[in-house]
Amino acid sequence: MIVVMKSGSPEAEIARISQELRESWSLTPEQIVGRHKVVIGLVGDTADLDPLQIQEISPWIEQVLRVEQPFKRASREYRHGEPSEVVVPTPNGPVAFGEHHPIVITAGPCSVENEEMIVETARRVKAAGAHFLRGGAFKPRTSPYAFQGHGESALDLLAKAREATGLGIITELMDAADLEVLAEVADVIQIGARNMQNFSLLKKVGAQDKPVLLKRGMSATIDEWLMAAEYILAAGNPNVILCERGIRTFDRQFARNTLDLSVLPVLRSLTHLPIMIDPSHGTGRAEYVPAMAMAAIAGGTDSLMIEVHPNPAKALSDGPQSLTPDRFDQLVQELAVIGKAVGRWPQNAPQPALA
Numbered sequence: 001m002i003v004v005m006k007s008g009s010p011e012a013e014i015a016r017i018s019q020e021l022r023e024s025w026s027l028t029p030e031q032i033v034g035r036h037k038v039v040i041g042l043v044g045d046t047a048d049l050d051p052l053q054i055q056e057i058s059p060w061i062e063q064v065l066r067v068e069q070p071f072k073r074a075s076r077e078y079r080h081g082e083p084s085e086v087v088v089p090t091p092n093g094p095v096a097f098g099e100h101h102p103i104v105i106t107a108g109p110c111s112v113e114n115e116e117m118i119v120e121t122a123r124r125v126k127a128a129g130a131h132f133l134r135g136g137a138f139k140p141r142t143s144p145y146a147f148q149g150h151g152e153s154a155l156d157l158l159a160k161a162r163e164a165t166g167l168g169i170i171t172e173l174m175d176a177a178d179l180e181v182l183a184e185v186a187d188v189i190q191i192g193a194r195n196m197q198n199f200s201l202l203k204k205v206g207a208q209d210k211p212v213l214l215k216r217g218m219s220a221t222i223d224e225w226l227m228a229a230e231y232i233l234a235a236g237n238p239n240v241i242l243c244e245r246g247i248r249t250f251d252r253q254f255a256r257n258t259l260d261l262s263v264l265p266v267l268r269s270l271t272h273l274p275i276m277i278d279p280s281h282g283t284g285r286a287e288y289v290p291a292m293a294m295a296a297i298a299g300g301t302d303s304l305m306i307e308v309h310p311n312p313a314k315a316l317s318d319g320p321q322s323l324t325p326d327r328f329d330q331l332v333q334e335l336a337v338i339g340k341a342v343g344r345w346p347q348n349a350p351q352p353a354l355a
Helices: 011-025 051-055 115-128 152-165 176-183 199-206 222-234 263-270 279-283 286-299 325-341
Strands: 002-005 028-033 038-043 061-065 085-088 095-098 104-108 132-134 168-172 188-191 212-215 240-244 275-277 303-307
Touching (some): 002 011, 095 104, 104 115, 115 152, 132 152, 152 168, 222 263, 240 263, 275 286, 279 286, 303 325
Parallel strands (some): 168 188, 275 303
Antiparallel strands (some): 002 061
């Protein structure tokens, strides 16, 4: 249930209403400041409450509405249609993810292999226009014999790459036991597809302050994905970014997964959370990544995650879907054309001429 305040409502009155709802109605009010109005989200047992009774609390209340979706805090209704933003502090300055902000590009290798490789890749993707470096320190792999990442030592290498470039760091958390050490380096904590419904892990990242990038599970419905986000939001962390990375369908001969770009308009109608598209995992083939990245921007994504490796043929994981730094340079130039056309390209982004 949400309480929509009239434009110009005094802060003192909003505070008084929140206090009364908490003390007299046993509800937990959460204030949401939009562009034009303030909305008070009500969490608790609201099933039997009469919205008209709540509306009588104050003449400054414009209307009281029920949130019909099962994912309450993640629902767009919860913010009265206002999109949220996730602002991430980085050494290069704050970067905002959201519908009303320029496209945010994240790039880097699937896994951190050595210092020279990760620092050089960070320099190249930054020069091309990336805002964040992605790199796996802990890697979930289908085979127990495949490269699992270098763990904590790889976090040290990511820290060196951030120091060298000022890029923000996005890296995956697999085990709650690693949360504290990983959060010292990560600016955004990634929850991978295999852990999307690891509810105890979702509660842990929801109870800390770092923004969370939640990837869609390989076979997850949109409802299941948004309910997973609800776990993080309900635990107290409002900074969640949703990442579509392809789902498993019946045809895997030509692509690793099916990149579901239809989530862009669907999520826009359902949730206020920022959206990221990962065309690298979504296709599994480097030659398909540019087309899907451009389609994602045209479709309205807020962010992209692109895998980049200096030598994909020798990558320890996911080489076939990784772009070389030179191809990434070219791709960003191609993306700029579409980004400018839809009014979402960063003003200060590097603007090399197309060949």
